[in-house]
Amino acid sequence: MTADAPLLSGPPTDALIVGAGPAGLALAAELSARGLSVRATDPHPHAPFPATYGAWHDDLPGWAQACAAHTWADVRVQTGPQPTPLLRPYTLLDNAALRAALLGRAGPGLTLTAARVSGAIRAAGGWSVQGSQDGQPARWEARVVIDASGHRPALLRQPDRHPDGAALQTAYGIVATFDRPPSAPGAAVWMDYRAPHAPHPDRHGGATFLYAMHLGGDRYFVEETSLIARPAPTRQDLKARLHARLRAQGTPAREVLSDEWVSFPMNTAPPAPDGVLAFGAAAGLVHPISGFQVAGALRDAPAVADAVARALRDGRDPAQAGWDVLWPPERRAARAVHLLGVQALLNLPPQALPAFFEAFFALPPARWHAFLDPRTPPGPLARTMLRLFAHAPAHVRLPLARAALRHAGTSLHALNAAARTLTA
Ligand SMILES: Cc1cc2nc3c(=O)[nH]c(=O)nc-3n(C[C@H](O)[C@H](O)[C@H](O)COP(=O)(O)OP(=O)(O)OC[C@H]3O[C@@H](n4cnc5c(N)ncnc54)[C@H](O)[C@@H]3O)c2cc1C
Numbered sequence: 001m002t003a004d005a006p007l008l009s010g011p012p013t014d015a016l017i018v019g020a021g022p023a024g025l026a027l028a029a030e031l032s033a034r035g036l037s038v039r040a041t042d043p044h045p046h047a048p049f050p051a052t053y054g055a056w057h058d059d060l061p062g063w064a065q066a067c068a069a070h071t072w073a074d075v076r077v078q079t080g081p082q083p084t085p086l087l088r089p090y091t092l093l094d095n096a097a098l099r100a101a102l103l104g105r106a107g108p109g110l111t112l113t114a115a116r117v118s119g120a121i122r123a124a125g126g127w128s129v130q131g132s133q134d135g136q137p138a139r140w141e142a143r144v145v146i147d148a149s150g151h152r153p154a155l156l157r158q159p160d161r162h163p164d165g166a167a168l169q170t171a172y173g174i175v176a177t178f179d180r181p182p183s184a185p186g187a188a189v190w191m192d193y194r195a196p197h198a199p200h201p202d203r204h205g206g207a208t209f210l211y212a213m214h215l216g217g218d219r220y221f222v223e224e225t226s227l228i229a230r231p232a233p234t235r236q237d238l239k240a241r242l243h244a245r246l247r248a249q250g251t252p253a254r255e256v257l258s259d260e261w262v263s264f265p266m267n268t269a270p271p272a273p274d275g276v277l278a279f280g281a282a283a284g285l286v287h288p289i290s291g292f293q294v295a296g297a298l299r300d301a302p303a304v305a306d307a308v309a310r311a312l313r314d315g316r317d318p319a320q321a322g323w324d325v326l327w328p329p330e331r332r333a334a335r336a337v338h339l340l341g342v343q344a345l346l347n348l349p350p351q352a353l354p355a356f357f358e359a360f361f362a363l364p365p366a367r368w369h370a371f372l373d374p375r376t377p378p379g380p381l382a383r384t385m386l387r388l389f390a391h392a393p394a395h396v397r398l399p400l401a402r403a404a405l406r407h408a409g410t411s412l413h414a415l416n417a418a419a420r421t422l423t424a
Pocket residue numbers: 018019020021022023024025041042043044051052053054055115116117118148149150151154260261262263264279280281282286291292293294295
């Protein structure tokens with residue numbers, strides 16, 4: 001510790017969590033519920049979560065299912081003239097209810113601190129964490145530090161997490177009132193690839209789809225989404241496309257009540273263990289194909305908290321213990337298989353995406369459910385990818401095969417890793 005380091009800004013805690021988004025708060029609640037003292041830092045620790053969070057209803061833990069703002073039984077994708085029913089209920093979370101439920105699960109040792117963390121160094125018995133609070137330099141001490149600060153992690157310094165460059169999901173959405181329904185009334189439309197406003201997706205910077213939900217009465221949430229691209233469409237581009245789509249289908253918005261911009265990397269490699277434990281989007285836990293993360297973080301938090309609490313009790317490295325639970329060999333291998341899927345998607349010409357997803361959702365439901373679940377082991381994932389390949393039309397299969405050949409090294413590595421975990 002240098003002589004001019006700021007004085008401690010609060011009592012030492014067992015854990016310090018950087019970021020009180022859904023992932024950070026979920027882990028903070030679970031750790032404090034296990035009797036630990038936990039400081040969750042965030043510049044705005046009491047502010048509502050800003051994004052609109054959706055999840056498959058059955059992916060959410062039971063207590064979080066009760067935080068649904070809306071749940072739709074009628075869920076569809078539209079990759080051609082006829083909709084495909086998905087027969088899997090989909091939920092939009094009520095962020096205030098989710099926050100309240102997370103805080104309700106916390107133990108008495110949880111402290112929310114309005115502060116921004118800028119660094120952490122090892123110190124006797126744990127970590128000295130630096131940051132700022134009320135515009136002044138601040139310092140805290142904790143036995144374990146967890147970086148849950150989102151897609152641009154505050155502490156994690158691992159340069160090769162997007163070895164081929166970040167591939168982004170971007171989307172622009174509005175909640176608005178409409179004179180005529182912009183999507184099926186009473187339904188959630190997970191993906192509508194029809195493009196009345198952009199008949200030649202290759203000449204319009206990639207295919208984008210409509211993600212839309214009826215919120216009741218004349219209110220709808222409609223979002224123009226680019227699933228994954230490098231480079232990705234910009235906010236202005238997607239906003240223009242959304243309004244062009246709505247005009248082209250004869251359903252312009254009457255009044256825009258709010259809007260949202262989505263942009264985050266989809267191809268983040270798992271972080272190497274390095275003393276600070278990463279959780280949530282900071283840990284690259286966003287699903288590389290769907291972009292979902294929140295339900296997974298809510299499900300992972302109790303097991304990670306168990307491991308960290310046990311390690312602290314037993315005098316073992318708590319960050320390593322948490323990392324081992326988050327990234328067992330099977331999950332790392334599954335991640336490698338998913339990243340292969342990302343390469344395949346990035347190599348598909350935009351006009352082939354609807355046919356790809358038509359083949360994807362024609363898989364037996366148990367298979368596509370498992371493919372979108374981050375806990376599915378690599379073997380079944382790889383088998384599903386092969387089955388998808390076999391059933392896709394030729395104009396989809398060819399670019400997929402080319403992508404696999406172009407990334408033969410990565411493919412072999414992923415499939416080897418998958419094979420190793422299967423034989424271990
Ligand atoms: C607009 C949008 C919509 C999304 N929709 C979905 C969806 O429908 N379903 C889904 O599963 N996923 C969705 N995602 C992806 C992902 O799940 C979210 O990004 C999710 O918010 C990640 O949760 P998190 O807690 O890991 O990080 P965040 O929610 O980003 O929270 C990180 C927190 O850390 C704080 N922080 C940052 N830096 C510091 C620092 N230096 N010191 C202290 N605190 C700091 C931030 O203020 C923030 O509160 C969406 C992403 C976006 C951007």
